[in-house]
Amino acid sequence: xxxxxxxxxxxxLYGLKYVEERIEQLLxxxxxxxxxxxxxxxxxxxxxxxxGIARALLHKPEILFLDEPTNGLDxxxxxxxxxxxxxxxxxxxxxxxxxxxxxxxxxxxxxSFVFIDQGRFLEQGTLIELExxxxxAVKVEVETPLDVNEANFPDFPVIDQRPGYLVFQVQxxxxxxxxxxxxxxxxxxxxxxILGRDLEALYFKIRGEQDE
Numbered sequence: 001x002x003x004x005x006x007x008x009x010x011x012x013l014y015g016l017k018y019v020e021e022r023i024e025q026l027l028x029x030x031x032x033x034x035x036x037x038x039x040x041x042x043x044x045x046x047x048x049x050x051x052g053i054a055r056a057l058l059h060k061p062e063i064l065f066l067d068e069p070t071n072g073l074d075x076x077x078x079x080x081x082x083x084x085x086x087x088x089x090x091x092x093x094x095x096x097x098x099x100x101x102x103x104x105x106x107x108x109x110x111x112s113f114v115f116i117d118q119g120r121f122l123e124q125g126t127l128i129e130l131e132x133x134x135x136x137a138v139k140v141e142v143e144t145p146l147d148v149n150e151a152n153f154p155d156f157p158v159i160d161q162r163p164g165y166l167v168f169q170v171q172x173x174x175x176x177x178x179x180x181x182x183x184x185x186x187x188x189x190x191x192x193x194i195l196g197r198d199l200e201a202l203y204f205k206i207r208g209e210q211d212e
Contacts, residue, residue: 146187
């Protein structure tokens with residue numbers, strides 16, 4: 001079947017009527033309008049993936065389960081799909097559960113996370129909740145021309161360095177403004193970044209503690 005016929009077929013299985021406009025909109029949203037009369041068997045992997053998600057949205061579900069939705073998509077296709085998922089949640093209020101191992105890809109997309117390892121529940125929470133629970137001592141990478149020998153701050157030891165960057169350790173996030181003020185008193189600060197706070201790093205820390 002063509003993409004359009006495919007959507008019509010599944011609309012019939014759902015018992016939906018008068019869905020021509022809905023089908024046209026979904027084909028447009030997923031960039032398949034120009035290929036709607038092309039046989040799906042000739043579609044690329046990415047096009048098939050997009051058609052599959054369009055098919056799942058035909059009946060306007062309140063909850064949508066997606067398993068590795070970006071698998072097989074190129075970077076542009078992945079970004080487009082994730083942006084559509086975000087709009088679907090924000091504009092239509094659809095609850096979306098995404099199963100994926102691409103943690104960096106969904107870190108800024110999802111509101112909360114559940115970690116499961118071989119069917120075993122490890123942890124759940126928002127990124128901030130997980131960070132507060134597992135981050136511990138904070139490593140802050142500061143982009144600055146300050147020399148390591150000049151960065152002699154007793155409360156903020158330098159634990160690593162590379163050209164143009166110094167990595168300091170602070171006890172918690174509340175001390176970061178004090179650290180930056182101390183560096184600014186001696187040299188410009190171009191950027192600051194907390195290390196190890198991304199979802200992937202937190203996952204490995206949580207998994208390590210669970211295995212102990």
